[in-house]
Amino acid sequence: MIPVQGMAGQHVAVLGLGRSGLSAAQALQAGGAVPVCWDDNPAARERAGAEGLACRDLSKAGAFEDVAALIVSPGIPHLYPAPNPVVAAALAAGVPVDNDIGLFFRSFATPDWDGFDTAPRVVAVTGSNGKSTTSALIHHILTAAGRPAQLAGNIGRGVLDIDPAVDGEVVVLELSSYQTELARALTPDIAVFTNLSPDHLDRHGGIGGYFAAKRRLFAEGGPDRAVIGIDEPEGGYLAGQLSEGPADDRVIRVSVTRKPGGPGWRVFARKGFLAEYRRGRQVVSIDLRAIAGLPGAHNHQNACAAFAVCRALGLAPRAIETALHSYPGLPHRSQIVAQAGGVTYVNDSKATNVDSAVKALSAFARIRWICGGLQKEGGLSGLAGATDRVVRAYVIGREAAGFALQVDADRVVCGTMAEAVAQAMRDAEPGDTVLLAPAAASFDQYDNFEQRGDDFAAEVRKGLAGQGALPPPR
Incomplete structure (x- = not known):
């Protein structure tokens, strides 16, 4: 578990007691905060009580008088199509609203890191499609290469349920738009944008709001490196916003529809072959066609993004290629x-x-x-x-x-x-x-x-x- 830092002694409300809500409450408690929990479902409140967590009806008048912050589970709307009444009450009382992702980023680093030879890193993956496969694939490649890694977020474990980092570890997070739109801290070392297609439009007030929720992952904290799928206009726009010039290799452009132009860092797949270009020269080619766990162009896009991340983390191309062949695929995804x-x-x-x-x-x-x-x-x-x-x-x-x-x-x-x-x-x-x-x-x-x-x-x-x-x- 990652104990939440900076809230010791404060009352922190938690709305929604599913996986992320329960783990947030427990992590708050582990960090010395006093969580006060609520869920409309009596069974969820009973589970929280069995875990030693106090519940309070946050819909009642005065519920936020002693509360320092409200932590909201991803499925609960805070703006569109209409704010949840509890969220609206918190905002009216001047209480800041956050989620478990924001708590994670403010709490992950600890003084123990001063003794590490290599600081832990966080890779965060968002996008409409392919983010689960891309996240799992990055984790698989790192593990196969002998690098300590954990997988969490919208896949695997809750972000606050993971173990404290060890020397040189990489934490890979899959983040949905529901998670990125509200987190008050978003500071990954490497951020990935796979693609964009219309989804969850009622929750975000349209396609512009949906893209804005994804874009926050890159705009709020400024990752050291960004891997951007540029096959949609939004991805091309985002890459342009983040780059300081054509040769800026802090932005790695990914495509499966064309060979991206310019002298920068590019990874793309055509006719089943992945190619990496740097400073205008091809440095790697990998045949993806025989990899059973990654069928089709959409999975080749996922492979390109995962390859780019692992190269940015210092892995050798052949180690990545070997790991790609042993990737088993995810349940329910091809x-x-x-x-x-x-x-x-x-x-x-x-x-x-x-x-x-x-x-x-x-x-x-x-x-x-x-x-x-x-x-x-x-x-x-x-x-x-x-x-x-x-x-x-x-x-x-x-x-x-x-x-x-x-x-x-x-x-x-x-x-x-x-x-x-x-x-x-x-x-x-x-x-x-x-x-x-x-x-x-x-x-x-x-x-x-x-x-x-x-x-x-x-x-x-x-x-x-x-x-x-x-x-x-x-």
Whole structure:
């Protein structure tokens, strides 16, 4: 645990008692603060009480009279589409609002570091798509190369749950826009921007607010080095803002659509080959095509970003290349769950928006596409021209019929995952990929995208067992 510094003896309110809220309260307590906690869910309050944490109804008048700060969990809105009443009350009382990310950055460094040969570093990764894979890949490469590393944030452990740093350690954080928009301290050593596509627009008041939330990671503290995906206008703009000139190698530009120009530090992938250029000369080339854990151009972008970070941390190119080949991939992100009869079954349940689904669809040749769910703002207009490789779409979800009307491919309305997988398996031929890439949220039928992906994998195993291709599940 990372004890929170600078708040000893102060009452600090904590709103929301999920994973991040509980760990924030415990870290505050470990640092000598007095956390006062609240969650609308009685079960969450009971869990907090069992952990020895005091609860107080923060919605009542006068609740903030003795409170020095309010720590808010990521899912609780503080501005758009409307502030949570408790957040509004704190702001009206003049109480500063922060989150666990802000607490982490103010508390991570300790006097123990004075005795280290190499100061610990923090790498923070944000963006619309690919940030989980990029973060996990950086962590994997570092670990494979023998560097001490921890993975936390929006993936793995909560930021305040990690262990205190050891000599030379690197902490890799995946940060969502919900986390970056509110943190009062954001001071990573290396910051990564993967890409931008419309998402969470109601929470951020539109695409401009969404980009502004991501941009805070680079603007608030000023990282020593920035790795920027420049395939969207926002990334190009951000790289331009951070750079002092064309040869400024504090900004590493990443692309999978073109070879970036200029004499600066560039990492890009074309036709499955990663290339690193410095001072106008190519210094590295890596063939990504045979890396099973990183299929498709979108994963090649993730590989470029992870490569750039690890090079900035001093790793040799061949050590990075070796580690790339052993990367197993993340669950629910282009995850191969089975191969049988010449058919590959891929779980990309994390493809919860149109842009991520388009990238998944570009990674395979002949696709039996399982899609559908709770549509996000903007519908499926971004799918135009992206379904050329789809042999047939199998639509699930509560509004499957309406979703199917927007799919420009042969399609069948299935409704449930069980029916979609069964029909896709009956139709599939050798060389096909049965791909779950929903292009929608999961909440109409599942608690989260992980549960949806697990259901897909279970139905695939059940179907293959019925064909005699796998032993029956126990």
